[in-house]
Amino acid sequence: MPRVLLLLPTTSYRTEAFLDAAVQVGVDVTVASEQANTLGHLNPAALLTLDFNDPQSAAQRVCAFARRYAIDAVVPVDSQVVEVGATIAAALGLRHNSIDSARCAGDKHHARQRFQRAGVPAPAFSLCSFDEDRAALAARIPYPCVIKPLSGAGSQGVMRADGPTQFVPAVDRLAAILKCASTAPHEPPAPREFLVEQFVGGPEVALEGLLTEGALKTLALFDKPDPLDGPFFEETIYVTPSRLDDATQQRIARCAQQAACAIGLTDGPVHAELRLPPGGPSVIEVNPRSIGGLCSRVLRFGTGLSLEELIIRHALQEHQELPRLQGQPAGVMMIPIPRAGKLGEIRGLDEARGVSGIEGVTISAHLGQTLVPLPEGAQYLGFLFARAESSTAVEAILRAAHACLEFVIDP
Numbered sequence: 001m002p003r004v005l006l007l008l009p010t011t012s013y014r015t016e017a018f019l020d021a022a023v024q025v026g027v028d029v030t031v032a033s034e035q036a037n038t039l040g041h042l043n044p045a046a047l048l049t050l051d052f053n054d055p056q057s058a059a060q061r062v063c064a065f066a067r068r069y070a071i072d073a074v075v076p077v078d079s080q081v082v083e084v085g086a087t088i089a090a091a092l093g094l095r096h097n098s099i100d101s102a103r104c105a106g107d108k109h110h111a112r113q114r115f116q117r118a119g120v121p122a123p124a125f126s127l128c129s130f131d132e133d134r135a136a137l138a139a140r141i142p143y144p145c146v147i148k149p150l151s152g153a154g155s156q157g158v159m160r161a162d163g164p165t166q167f168v169p170a171v172d173r174l175a176a177i178l179k180c181a182s183t184a185p186h187e188p189p190a191p192r193e194f195l196v197e198q199f200v201g202g203p204e205v206a207l208e209g210l211l212t213e214g215a216l217k218t219l220a221l222f223d224k225p226d227p228l229d230g231p232f233f234e235e236t237i238y239v240t241p242s243r244l245d246d247a248t249q250q251r252i253a254r255c256a257q258q259a260a261c262a263i264g265l266t267d268g269p270v271h272a273e274l275r276l277p278p279g280g281p282s283v284i285e286v287n288p289r290s291i292g293g294l295c296s297r298v299l300r301f302g303t304g305l306s307l308e309e310l311i312i313r314h315a316l317q318e319h320q321e322l323p324r325l326q327g328q329p330a331g332v333m334m335i336p337i338p339r340a341g342k343l344g345e346i347r348g349l350d351e352a353r354g355v356s357g358i359e360g361v362t363i364s365a366h367l368g369q370t371l372v373p374l375p376e377g378a379q380y381l382g383f384l385f386a387r388a389e390s391s392t393a394v395e396a397i398l399r400a401a402h403a404c405l406e407f408v409i410d411p
Contacts, residue, residue, distance in 0.1 A: 002072035002316055003028040003045075005062065005088070007081040009052065010035050013293045013364065014077045014308075021308035027316070030069065032062070045069045052080060053188055055087035055099075062088045073315035079153045082106055082288050095315070097288055101264030105288050108150050108195050111263055115283060118262035121255060122283045124198040130175050131192060137171075138164035144199040146230070147174055150191055153292060156378035160199055160230025170231075177376055202277040204228050204284070206238060207256045207270070208291055208299070208307070210314055210322060214266045216257040219307070220299055220325050221249055225395050232374040237398055238295055239331035239391045248276070255281040269311050294362060294383045298330040328387050330359075331394040333402055335381040337365075337373040338409070343381075344368075345408035352384070352404040357397035360385040371409060381407060 004027050008015050015031075022029045032048040048065060050058040062071070074094055076085030082102045089096030097105075104110045115122040123146070128137060141161075147170045148158040157177045161167040174194055182190035206222040222238040242249055256272040263286060271291050273284040290296060296307040302323025313320060343365050353361050363382035365371065371381070386397040 001026060001028050003030060003070060004312055004315065005030045005032060005048075005071045005074045007032050007050075007052070007074065007076040007085050007088075009033060009078055009080055012078050014290075014296075017294070017296060017306065017308045018075070018077060018312070021306050021312055024306070024309050025312050025316075027072075027312065030065075030071065032058075050084070052084050055084040058084050059088045059091040063091050066092060073312070075311060075315050076289060078292070079106060079151075079287055079289055095267055097265050097267055101266070102288060104263050105265065105286065106151055108148065108285070109193070111286070112195070112197075114262045114264075115259060118258065120259045120262050120283055121279075121281060122259070123200050126196045127193055128171075128196050129193050130171070134168045134171050135164070138167040141167060141196055142198065143167075144230075146197045146199050146233075147171060148195050148197065149174065149178060150193060150195055152378075153287070154378040155233040155235065155374055157375050158233050159375050160232075166231070173375065180376075199230070200275040200277055200282045200284075201229070202275050202282075204273065204275050205242060205244070205252060206291065207252060207272040207274065209253075209256065209270045209272070210310065211260060211265055211267050211270055211288075212314070214261060216253070216260055216270060217322050218253050218256075219301070219310070219322070221252065223391065234336050234374045235334055236336055237331060237333045237395060238291075238298075239329065239394050239398075240298070240325070241329060241391060243391050244276075248281075252276075252281045255283055256286065259283045259286040268315065293332075293334055293380065294364070295332045295334070297360070297383075297385055298332050298387075300326045302326075329389070329391040329394050330385070330387045331391070331398055332386075333384040333398040335363075335384065335402065335405070337371045337377060337379070337381055338407065340370075340372055341409040341411050342368060342370055343407065344410045347406040347408070348404040352401040355397060355401040355404065357386045357388045357393065358384065358401050359387050361401065 032050045034052050036049045037047045074089040076082050086096045086099045086102035112125045144162045159170040178190040204224045208220045209216045209218045220240045221242040222240045223242045226236045269290040272286045275282045299307045365381045388394045
């Protein structure tokens with residue numbers, strides 16, 4: 001059977017979904033992560049330890065591994081392994097996005113520069129340094145603005161400021177977040193720069209797609225019905241199919257295609273975030289990976305294929321007819337962390353699971369876990385999944401189930 005190398009960070013929510021998909025597709029799998037598995041010696045073909053922060057050494061290690069266990073496709077699962085995935089695939093002579101485009105996608109400033117040069121509608125931006133005088137910087141920044149790190153996902157460290165009195169504390173806070181993250185194992189030193197963007201109002205949507213030879217095929221378009229206006233940008237509800245009119249959806253797809261092309265992406269999954277101000281779609285981010293968390297569970301294609309199955313099949317064969325998204329509206333709610341503390345108790349689970357239309361309730365946090373909300377944190381309490389006769393009904397079901405839940409969080 002063909003062998004697929006899955007690049008799976010130990011913090012990923014996606015491990016089970018991709019391993020299940022590999023079984024359904026019928027491929028051998030090697031899982032590569034940044035931490036050694038104590039059982040690796042029992043099945044050396046299935047487990048591999050790589051330094052994701054050193055793409056070249058990781059590629060050399062995989063090439064040596066592939067001399068014994070041939071690899072037919074490389075699938076990077078999360079944002080932090082996109083560049084190393086492209087480097088490994090290039091070294092093996094497999095299909096891949098260029099290393100340059102993968103690196104650019106992981107750097108918000110470089111991506112913004114590419115968008116600007118290509119005329120892609122996107123927020124105005126400035127690259128700023130933590131070493132600058134912050135009061136002086138605050139005096140010349142146009143407001144409202146969004147302060148964000150140059151890399152990362154899940155809105156960690158992303159904050160809105162409406163004036164200098166908010167700007168300086170937000171920059172101080174971002175510096176502390178990045179410094180704390182840099183002390184974790186396997187993490188590079190804290191960056192000395194950050195991005196300041198114009199705040200773009202309007203609804204936000206997420207597009208899920210697949211690129212083949214540079215052409216983007218939309219798999220699903222998600223509405224995000226909760227306003228994302230700050231001061232932090234915690235995502236909650238995703239619902240598909242979108243309730244937007246066809247013309248607007250087509251403009252969104254064209255804008256995402258233009259953004260992927262500007263970065264240089266040509267192959268594999270794409271997850272794009274766009275705002276919809278009155279003048280038309282504006283690109284927030286385009287990432288060469290699939291949707292995060294457990295959100296992909298709501299997507300089923302053709303006769304029941306998962307998104308992960310499509311991604312693995314696509315990685316193995318350049319040309320395939322992509323099945324359509326199954327028609328029944330569906331949605332997911334990422335349960336936000338309301339405040340910091342230790343999770344002491346969860347109430348109302350049976351009631352939430354009993355809400356008509358709820359397909360699943362998954363609590364990913366565990367009792368006793370220390371919870372860290374945004375902007376310092378980057379995780380959720382869990383996920384709610386629903387299906388119904390309309391996208392409006394799906395949204396109402398998710399809200400009703402969430403209202404049943406009570407999380408007792410001890411200081």
